[in-house]
Amino acid sequence: MEAATKPAEKTMQVRVKIWRYDSQTGDRALKEYELEAPEWVTLLDVLDLIKDQQDGTLAYRKSCRMMICGSCGMRMDGAAVLACKTRMYDIVQAGHVPVISAMGNLPIVKDLVVDMDPFWDKFKAMKPYLQPGYEEPTEGKEYLVSQERMNVIHKEALCINCGACVSECNAMESDPAFLGPQALAKGMRFVGDARDANTVERLEDYSGEHGIWECTRCYFCNERCPKGVDPRDAIAKLGAEAMKQGVDTDMGAKHARWFVKSAETTGWLRETELVPKTQGVISAISQMKFAMGLAVKGKVPPPIPPHVADRVDESRALRKLVKEQGRDGYAGIVQGERALARLEHEASGAHGGMGSLESADVTPGEEPTAGKAD
Amino acid sequence: MDAQHDVLVVGAGCAGMRAAIEAFDAGADVAMISKIHPTRSHSGAAEGGINAALGNASEDDPETHAFDTVKGSDYLGDQDAIEILCREAPGDVYQLENWGAVFSRTEDGRIAQRPFGAAGAPRTAYAADITGHVLVQVLYEQVVKRDILTYEEWFAWKLVVDDGRCQGVICWDLLNGGLKVVGAKTVILATGGAGRLYTGTTNAYSCTGDGMALALRAGVALKDMEMMQFHPTTLAPTGVLITEGCRGEGAYLLNSEGERFLKDYAPNAMELASRDVISRAEQTEIDQGRGIEGNVLLDLRHLGAEKILERLHGTRELSMVFMGIDPIHEPIPVRPGAHYHMGGVDTDAWGQTSLTGLYAAGEVACVSVHGANRLGGNALMETITFGKRSGRHAADWALANTTVTVPEGVVTDAERELKALLDRRDGERPWKIRDELAATMHENFGVFRREDQMQRQGQIVDGLRERYERVVVEDKGDVFNSDLTQALELGFLLELAEAMVVCGIARKESRGAHARPHDFPERDDENFLKHTLVTSVDGRPRLDWKPVTMTKWEPKERTY
Numbered sequence A: 001m002e003a004a005t006k007p008a009e010k011t012m013q014v015r016v017k018i019w020r021y022d023s024q025t026g027d028r029a030l031k032e033y034e035l036e037a038p039e040w041v042t043l044l045d046v047l048d049l050i051k052d053q054q055d056g057t058l059a060y061r062k063s064c065r066m067m068i069c070g071s072c073g074m075r076m077d078g079a080a081v082l083a084c085k086t087r088m089y090d091i092v093q094a095g096h097v098p099v100i101s102a103m104g105n106l107p108i109v110k111d112l113v114v115d116m117d118p119f120w121d122k123f124k125a126m127k128p129y130l131q132p133g134y135e136e137p138t139e140g141k142e143y144l145v146s147q148e149r150m151n152v153i154h155k156e157a158l159c160i161n162c163g164a165c166v167s168e169c170n171a172m173e174s175d176p177a178f179l180g181p182q183a184l185a186k187g188m189r190f191v192g193d194a195r196d197a198n199t200v201e202r203l204e205d206y207s208g209e210h211g212i213w214e215c216t217r218c219y220f221c222n223e224r225c226p227k228g229v230d231p232r233d234a235i236a237k238l239g240a241e242a243m244k245q246g247v248d249t250d251m252g253a254k255h256a257r258w259f260v261k262s263a264e265t266t267g268w269l270r271e272t273e274l275v276p277k278t279q280g281v282i283s284a285i286s287q288m289k290f291a292m293g294l295a296v297k298g299k300v301p302p303p304i305p306p307h308v309a310d311r312v313d314e315s316r317a318l319r320k321l322v323k324e325q326g327r328d329g330y331a332g333i334v335q336g337e338r339a340l341a342r343l344e345h346e347a348s349g350a351h352g353g354m355g356s357l358e359s360a361d362v363t364p365g366e367e368p369t370a371g372k373a374d
Numbered sequence B: 001m002d003a004q005h006d007v008l009v010v011g012a013g014c015a016g017m018r019a020a021i022e023a024f025d026a027g028a029d030v031a032m033i034s035k036i037h038p039t040r041s042h043s044g045a046a047e048g049g050i051n052a053a054l055g056n057a058s059e060d061d062p063e064t065h066a067f068d069t070v071k072g073s074d075y076l077g078d079q080d081a082i083e084i085l086c087r088e089a090p091g092d093v094y095q096l097e098n099w100g101a102v103f104s105r106t107e108d109g110r111i112a113q114r115p116f117g118a119a120g121a122p123r124t125a126y127a128a129d130i131t132g133h134v135l136v137q138v139l140y141e142q143v144v145k146r147d148i149l150t151y152e153e154w155f156a157w158k159l160v161v162d163d164g165r166c167q168g169v170i171c172w173d174l175l176n177g178g179l180k181v182v183g184a185k186t187v188i189l190a191t192g193g194a195g196r197l198y199t200g201t202t203n204a205y206s207c208t209g210d211g212m213a214l215a216l217r218a219g220v221a222l223k224d225m226e227m228m229q230f231h232p233t234t235l236a237p238t239g240v241l242i243t244e245g246c247r248g249e250g251a252y253l254l255n256s257e258g259e260r261f262l263k264d265y266a267p268n269a270m271e272l273a274s275r276d277v278i279s280r281a282e283q284t285e286i287d288q289g290r291g292i293e294g295n296v297l298l299d300l301r302h303l304g305a306e307k308i309l310e311r312l313h314g315t316r317e318l319s320m321v322f323m324g325i326d327p328i329h330e331p332i333p334v335r336p337g338a339h340y341h342m343g344g345v346d347t348d349a350w351g352q353t354s355l356t357g358l359y360a361a362g363e364v365a366c367v368s369v370h371g372a373n374r375l376g377g378n379a380l381m382e383t384i385t386f387g388k389r390s391g392r393h394a395a396d397w398a399l400a401n402t403t404v405t406v407p408e409g410v411v412t413d414a415e416r417e418l419k420a421l422l423d424r425r426d427g428e429r430p431w432k433i434r435d436e437l438a439a440t441m442h443e444n445f446g447v448f449r450r451e452d453q454m455q456r457q458g459q460i461v462d463g464l465r466e467r468y469e470r471v472v473v474e475d476k477g478d479v480f481n482s483d484l485t486q487a488l489e490l491g492f493l494l495e496l497a498e499a500m501v502v503c504g505i506a507r508k509e510s511r512g513a514h515a516r517p518h519d520f521p522e523r524d525d526e527n528f529l530k531h532t533l534v535t536s537v538d539g540r541p542r543l544d545w546k547p548v549t550m551t552k553w554e555p556k557e558r559t560y
């Protein structure tokens, strides 16, 4: 907490509930705290005030308090946030009493502190360092790389390793060994780096068991990431690049290939055919119930008969265009995923197909503003 | 002893990681200790960039870089060290790029460089507005590649000194509890700055000057401790940095009368004047009653929503999260905030201190390349170049020497001291002392220094140190006891504050960050072209002086 040196600072009554965990006894308890705090406080400031003035044993991590060090990941009302990025004023005004707890998918050490070792183990498993190739830097200086080429990994490079994405990851809940959104985003940071020569080896590594194809595409990681890394997009880029490079023996890769084939031939994503194509008939039957369930909800067309969409020509043209523009592989993916997302959200028609492709050009790295100082 | 290494690096920010990598590559068995995970180090918060005369944006050379740095330092920088920094900087930056640093690029694919204050050429290499973050990441990647052992979330509390040599570190294991002793032939301090001495600071909670205090307690001298740089645009009340880019884009600074007050201080440069000039102007306005609750206003409104959204997106986010103010519609209250400590552990250009086996690099050290005033972009460069140099020297020394002894008594003493602290149940919890220290330092040892205020601050710190003797740690547990480590950090800060005040009072002139407009408004080269040195004698600071090393630049008046 910063000392309140100014007189007449406006304050408010803040209430929060915190899931405490005593690692020595194993006791868990939800405790409520009430305190007076200046109106400008963030959740991190509130925790500081509680620790100072009410309970010195409260444990949480912090350092920069400016959204850059990644220390203060935790959950508020069940969703991962950075405590230092969470302003309390509106929450208090709404009369809400948020519940604060440790991040998910990682073992709790004490109160809001989780054991980050599994997180860093996965990070390290990515071989997260540049593996340069035959190309030498010019004249013993820097590698020559265009800004445009650098922009490919701009978003991945923003990651602060806070773990918010991992906390919310669906796939990791069912398979704790899943490499997960952060590690895979880090992987993309190297696969997309023009200076790295080990693209294929990396893609093989990342495509194995617990790798890219395990992601369930729930998009929670994109939604919760406080830095706009969009890890799910990074995973999609890895998947597309794996297929482009012929690293596609994994079941997930087959699944994805069929996806493309299906869209090309019929204009539909024939979800019902995907299962037999990639898993074989027996296991397909056991999943039939699930597929029918989806059909009832109108998510996939009913299994029989497969039909061809009215605008199959458009779908084929789209695919052709993507190829022609060299947008297969990771380069096509931001748009691809974005376009899909948009198709999901907007009713078919007006914005589908070509429109999305137009508007979803490669996300550029923000042009750095001149003269920005420290 | 729980472990032993050739080289032990305390701190894992840019300086610490760079040192560890170099020591590893020199063949030493090296380990790092860090109280927070390496990537959480405050180096990651640096936005602007790192200075090296690459000449990618215009003609440039190390000589010009060196002159700018000497002049910027108000001639208090050691010119031999500055020449080394500027000469080695280009190679060191290329090295970072070759390791994979994601620098921004010029049209022809080279590392991009931008102009920075008081520099003769666009010399600041950058990665958008996340340069520090990018450097921390690339260094950590290289640490992982080499599989360099890191004792993560271990808090270095004491240096082991035996036989006139530094031979290890005693730490508190934050995650599991318990004191751990790591022996080492050489120890490199790389613990960063001490901005937490002040209420408003751009520094992280972890910047508590631990390494400076460790050195002081081990009898090593601290240099130029009065030199704390203030940044003119930090958010009130937290001190979060608002980038100079705002003023670069044309933002105004206004007083309570809505005037662009810089017309009275820097009528030509106005908002683009140098940091120290603007900080002083702001403080004068505030002191003379033309502030708004201790702030002035940074007004972006006339830039228009479009420009703000496009160019100053990060600033808008900070302002909205921390102040609830949207700069499109309202001006942002800002004030000068403690930003960078030019002073620190006295070292030579290899990072060696006066204690054999002990080195220091990065913001914790004072080589000195910044003298009385640091130029933007030179601090990151210092962490890399001098991190590298100290890593190299420490490894060579360690490989040429064999023994490490940690006397039993040192450990039992530490255990006893810790137990006494944890057993204490009657007394004051640390936070009030911490807040009072920070608030009074801001008031009495801030942008302007007055003799009477500095004297008073000395007494205040004395009183706080007395109260600290009876401080109580409420958490008695072993697991993640940050209540304990925060109490220990406060002990460090109090000793540093005392050292700073002693130096500040002794320097009876105005130079760089040390501004005494009321009694000694001018620079006095005749009497004070020298470093302050402070050592601890029986727990009290003793003041000495040390000459400035000059190679080829004679002191001149510093005008821009």
Ligand SMILES: Cc1cc2nc3c(=O)[nH]c(=O)nc-3n(C[C@H](O)[C@H](O)[C@H](O)COP(=O)(O)OP(=O)(O)OC[C@H]3O[C@@H](n4cnc5c(N)ncnc54)[C@H](O)[C@@H]3O)c2cc1C
Binding pocket: A373, A374, B010, B011, B012, B013, B014, B015, B016, B033, B034, B035, B036, B037, B038, B041, B042, B043, B044, B045, B046, B047, B048, B049, B050, B051, B131, B132, B154, B155, B156, B157, B190, B191, B192, B193, B202, B203, B204, B206, B207, B210, B211, B241, B339, B340, B361, B362, B363, B364, B376, B377, B378, B379, B380, B381, B383
């Ligand atoms: C907001 C901001 C912006 C900046 N922008 C720029 C810029 O654009 N250009 C520039 O050149 N400079 C800039 N600076 C200054 C520069 O970033 C710092 O001086 C530099 O990064 C310090 O690096 P360091 O390695 O010395 O310390 P840090 O990065 O602070 O690392 C300190 C390390 O020591 C460890 N540590 C500390 N105490 C202990 C202990 N007791 N036990 C164990 N470990 C410990 C920490 O865990 C951490 O790993 C900026 C500073 C700030 C605050």
Ligand code: SF4
Binding pocket: A165, A168, A169, A170, A171, A172, A180, A181, A214, A215, A216, A217, A218, A219, A220, A221, A222, A231, A232, A235
């Ligand atoms: S989209 Fe994939 S990686 Fe992201 S949270 Fe969901 S399952 Fe995990």
Ligand code: SF4
Binding pocket: A158, A159, A160, A161, A162, A163, A164, A165, A166, A181, A182, A185, A224, A225, A226, A227, A228, A229, A230, A231
């Ligand atoms: S991808 Fe985003 S949420 Fe995940 S660790 Fe990185 S910054 Fe945090």
Ligand code: FES
Binding pocket: A061, A062, A063, A064, A065, A066, A067, A068, A069, A070, A071, A072, A073, A082, A083, A084, A085
């Ligand atoms: S404290 Fe650093 S990200 Fe929140």
